[in-house]
Amino acid sequence: MLDVTITVFAIAILTLSIAALQDIRSREIDKFIFIPLVLVGFIGGVFNGIPLPLLILPAVLFVSLFVKFVPWIYTFIGISGFALSLYFSPPGYFLEILVIFIIYIMGIGEKLFGYGDVKALLALSVSFFTPIIYSIRAPTYIESIFPFDFSLLFTLSLVSLLSVIYILLLSFLSGDKISFYSLFSFNYDEEKLKKSPNKYRVREIGGKKVMVYGIPFIVPILISFIIVSFFGSWYVL
Numbered sequence: 001m002l003d004v005t006i007t008v009f010a011i012a013i014l015t016l017s018i019a020a021l022q023d024i025r026s027r028e029i030d031k032f033i034f035i036p037l038v039l040v041g042f043i044g045g046v047f048n049g050i051p052l053p054l055l056i057l058p059a060v061l062f063v064s065l066f067v068k069f070v071p072w073i074y075t076f077i078g079i080s081g082f083a084l085s086l087y088f089s090p091p092g093y094f095l096e097i098l099v100i101f102i103i104y105i106m107g108i109g110e111k112l113f114g115y116g117d118v119k120a121l122l123a124l125s126v127s128f129f130t131p132i133i134y135s136i137r138a139p140t141y142i143e144s145i146f147p148f149d150f151s152l153l154f155t156l157s158l159v160s161l162l163s164v165i166y167i168l169l170l171s172f173l174s175g176d177k178i179s180f181y182s183l184f185s186f187n188y189d190e191e192k193l194k195k196s197p198n199k200y201r202v203r204e205i206g207g208k209k210v211m212v213y214g215i216p217f218i219v220p221i222l223i224s225f226i227i228v229s230f231f232g233s234w235y236v237l
Contacts, residue, residue, distance in 0.1 A: 004044045004047050004048060005044070005048065005130070005132060005135050006132070007040070007044070008037075008040055008041050008044040008127050008128070009128075009132055009229060011036065011037055011040050012037055012041075012123075012124060012127055012128070012225065013222075013225075013226070015033060015034060015036065015037045015123075016120065016218060016221065016222040016225060017222065018033065019033050019034070019116070019120065019218045019222075020216065020218040020219045020222050022218075023116070023216035023217070023218040023219065024216045024219065025198075026198050027198045027199065027214045027216060028116070028198075029116040029218060031066070031115075031116070031119075034062070034119045034120060034122075034123040037123045037124075037126075037127055038059055038062055038122075038123045038126050038127070040127070041123065041124075041126040041127025041128070042055050042059055042126055042127075044127065045126065045127070045129065048129075048130075050129050051089055051090050051093065053084070053085045053088040053089040054085065054089055054093055054096060054097070054129065055126055056085075057081050057082075057084075057085040057097065057100055058100050058122045058123075058125040058126045059122075059126050060077075060081055061077065061078065061081055061100065061104045061122055062119060062122040062123060062126065064077050065107070065115050065118060065119055065122075069109070071108065071109065074108055075105070075108065078101055078104045078105050079101075081101070081104075082097060082098070082100075082101040085097045085100075093147075095146070095147055095150055096129070096147040096148075096149055096150070099125075099147065099149040099150045099153055100122070100125050100149060102153070103118060103121045103122060103125065103149070103153065104118065104122065106118070113217070114217065116217075116218065117217045117218065117221065120218055120221050121149075121152070121153070121221065124149070124152060124221075124225060125148075125149045125152075128148050128149075128229070129147065129148050129149075130148060131148055131151070131228055131229050131230070131231075131232040132229045132230060133229070133230055133231060133232045134232055139232060139233070140236075142233070142236045143232055143233040143236060145233075146233040146236065148228065151228045151232065151233050151234075151235075152224055152225060152228050154235065155224040155227050155228050155234075155235075156220055156221060156224040159220040159223050159224050159227075160215075160217075160220050162220070163215045163220060167213050167215075192211070198214070199213060199214055200212060200213060200214065201214060
């Protein structure tokens with residue numbers, strides 16, 4: 001089944017790369033871009049013997065993101081999907097299901113993740129339950145404890161820290177006074193805003209206008225996906 005895994009991996013890399021370029025240029029991605037990856041990943045998961053409830057859960061949650069956002073419906077779908085997947089899945093898949101649920105819930109109201117980011121993570125959750133490296137060598141016992149989606153989310157949290165460092169560097173180079181707010185925003189600069197209106201959102205903090213930098217989050221997702229695919233549960237080595 002290595003050929004199937006490599007095929008799905010290639011499609012995932014291509015899809016994420018295109019989405020990352022869109023995100024960098026406009027801070028928006030095509031809302032349908034991850035559908036082919038979900039379809040191919042679902043079929044590949046069936047061929048690789050992944051239990052159906054573990055494929056259906058992220059696929060259903062992915063589809064629900066195309067429905068107009070209503071908080072209680074969004075929450076109900078997430079909790080119901082989590083409960084049903086636990087009930088129908090074979091024993092030993094609790095952590096995989098929990099991480100998928102967490103990814104979905106973090107997208108509520110786009111407070112932590114945008115819908116495009118959640119779609120990307122759910123598409124990868126449908127497509128991959130075993131990093132490519134484990135098709136070449138067997139994982140150690142400790143490595144096998146941590147599922148793909150957990151490793152992806154953990155790696156993503158660390159890679160995202162680089163984004164914070166990048167914003168701090170930009171603040172320093174632009175001559176802004178470094179403070180807590182420098183972790184995610186810049187002093188209001190109308191000229192800079194006019195040059196790159198897609199990169200910033202204007203907010204008022206403490207009675208002062210600031211520009212919040214919109215991180216193209218698909219880029220850290222792409223980097224994290226590549227790391228986990230080739231190094232698996234690298235954090236336990």
